[in-house]
Amino acid sequence: MEILENVLYEKIISDLLEKKYSVVEDFFDLAEVLQLRNSLLGKYEEDNFKKAAIGNRTNEIIAKSIRGDFILWLNEAQAEETEKAFFTKINDFVDYLNKTCFLGILHKEFHYALYPEGTFYKRHLDTFQNDDRRKLSLVCYLNEQDWQPEYGGELVIYTNEDGKEVEKVIYPFPGRVVIFESQVLEHEVKPVKTERLSITGWLKTR
Ligand SMILES: O=C(O)CCC(=O)C(=O)O
Ligand SMILES: [Fe+2]
Numbered sequence: 001m002e003i004l005e006n007v008l009y010e011k012i013i014s015d016l017l018e019k020k021y022s023v024v025e026d027f028f029d030l031a032e033v034l035q036l037r038n039s040l041l042g043k044y045e046e047d048n049f050k051k052a053a054i055g056n057r058t059n060e061i062i063a064k065s066i067r068g069d070f071i072l073w074l075n076e077a078q079a080e081e082t083e084k085a086f087f088t089k090i091n092d093f094v095d096y097l098n099k100t101c102f103l104g105i106l107h108k109e110f111h112y113a114l115y116p117e118g119t120f121y122k123r124h125l126d127t128f129q130n131d132d133r134r135k136l137s138l139v140c141y142l143n144e145q146d147w148q149p150e151y152g153g154e155l156v157i158y159t160n161e162d163g164k165e166v167e168k169v170i171y172p173f174p175g176r177v178v179i180f181e182s183q184v185l186e187h188e189v190k191p192v193k194t195e196r197l198s199i200t201g202w203l204k205t206r
Contacts, residue, residue, distance in 0.1 A: 003100060021178065025175065035082045052113070105203040113197070116195060117194055119191065121188055131202075134203075135204060136182060139199070149171055154169050155172065172196055
């Protein structure tokens with residue numbers, strides 16, 4: 001079967017092979033970001049979000065000292081138009097990965113996240129949720145176009161270069177998507193000075 005080469009996806013794959021993470025600009029265009037942001041805010045105002053917990057469902061401890069965001073899991077089967085469009089794009093990428101990389105992504109899980117002013121997410125590995133099926137983490141930022149570095153909320157990814165730890169600082173600019181190896185790269189979200197919006201998800205095996 002022939003696979004039409006996708007330049008953007010190929011860049012992500014080569015980044016992942018080379019440094020275990022990739023930062024993509026404009027994965028979502030501004031219209032898509034706006035729709036997703038409005039949908040997130042609507043659901044947040046309807047009080048559908050809950051305080052994010054540490055650990056999986058068998059180990060749910062709310063730990064404000066570790067993370068302060070509020071989340072809402074997305075259900076693809078019951079998604080509305082806006083979220084459907086989101087999943088269409090994600091699924092296209094997953095299909096490409098599975099055809100070209102033999103990663104064997106079978107499942108995925110995504111949630112909206114809202115970090116209120118003053119919150120953060122301390123340094124962690126996404127597999128500490130005792131879920132070793134998580135292969136790739138994806139974070140899609142839904143902030144306003146005029147997001148400023150002074151607002152904080154940077155994602156810091158800790159990488160290793162020649163045996164030395166290096167901090168990669170990534171600002172949550174709208175449309176930007178960060179993809180990284182869930183089991184390898186520790187990261188954190190620095191304290192935010194204003195509300196910070198995103199969709200975070202995992203591509204999983206088995
Ligand atoms: O929002 C981000 O930049 C990262 C979020 C994160 O690390 C997580 O939800 O596990
Ligand atoms: Fe994380």
